[in-house]
Amino acid sequence: NAGVTQTPKFQVLKTGQSMTLQCAQDMNHEYMSWYRQDPGMGLRLIHYSVGAGITDQGEVPNGYNVSRSTTEDFPLRLLSAAPSQTSVYFCASRRGQGFSYEQYFGPGTRLTVT
Amino acid sequence: TQLLEQSPQFLSIQEGENLTVYCNSSSVFSSLQWYRQEPGEGPVLLVTVVTGGEVKKLKRLTFQFGDARKDSSLHITAAQPGDTGLYLCAGARYGQNFVFGPGTRLSVLP
Numbered sequence: 001n002a003g004v005t006q007t008p009k010f011q012v013l014k015t016g017q018s019m020t021l022q023c024a025q026d027m028n029h030e031y032m033s034w035y036r037q038d039p040g041m042g043l044r045l046i047h048y049s050v051g052a053g054i055t056d057q058g059e060v061p062n063g064y065n066v067s068r069s070t071t072e073d074f075p076l077r078l079l080s081a082a083p084s085q086t087s088v089y090f091c092a093s094r095r096g097q098g099f100s101y102e103q104y105f106g107p108g109t110r111l112t113v114t
Numbered sequence: 115t116q117l118l119e120q121s122p123q124f125l126s127i128q129e130g131e132n133l134t135v136y137c138n139s140s141s142v143f144s145s146l147q148w149y150r151q152e153p154g155e156g157p158v159l160l161v162t163v164v165t166g167g168e169v170k171k172l173k174r175l176t177f178q179f180g181d182a183r184k185d186s187s188l189h190i191t192a193a194q195p196g197d198t199g200l201y202l203c204a205g206a207r208y209g210q211n212f213v214f215g216p217g218t219r220l221s222v223l224p
Contacts, residue, residue, distance in 0.1 A: 004156075033211075042118070042202060042214035043157070058211060090156050099145035099164070099206050105156025 004106035006091050012112045013081040021076040021109050023091030031094045032074040036087040081113045118215035126221040130192055135218040137186045137203035144208045146186050151200040193222045
């Protein structure tokens with residue numbers, strides 16, 4: 001049982017490049033989400049999904065796309081990277097949308113855009 | 115402006131000391147969580163509180179949810195170096211997603 005896995009661990013992009021951050025969970029959780037963490041800002045919700053085929057925007061969705069074709073995978077796509085997207089990105093999952101469910105985080109992807 | 119404020123921002127103490135960190139908001143939350151995050155890792159959930167005035171204990175950690183459900187505190191007794199990390203609170207209003215505070219970075223020196 002690996003929990004929530006994220007790849008890559010580190011990535012450097014040039015402005016305008018695109019890439020996909022991968023996230024997978026093996027706990028059969030319905031609810032998955034993407035956060036970014038910046039110094040002094042806490043974690044901010046980018047996009048989330050309440051089940052396969054269903055996604056919605058969070059607090060800071062601009063510049064990011066997501067899809068959820070399977071329960072296990074929830075990739076985050078940067079369409080045209082900008083220096084403002086330099087951050088640490090965390091994927092998380094929990095069994096359902098209810099607040100009582102424990103949320104599990106992946107180890108993060110540290111992204112630098114030059 | 116942040117929906118959730120945490121204080122202090124940084125705290126450095128000696129092993130064996132007690133400490134309290136705070137999480138405050140002007141909003142009422144249905145649920146509030148505390149996480150600990152170590153360098154290079156994702157946050158790990160410590161506790162969820164849902165009832166105003168609720169107190170939960172986890173070994174040397176005591177969590178309290180304010181009566182009005184707008185604030186919370188985390189008290190650590192006899193801190194140990196293993197308690198070092200970033201402590202995050204996260205609150206959710208009914209029907210909405212969790213919002214995270216900026217965190218308190220704790221360093222416990224041996």
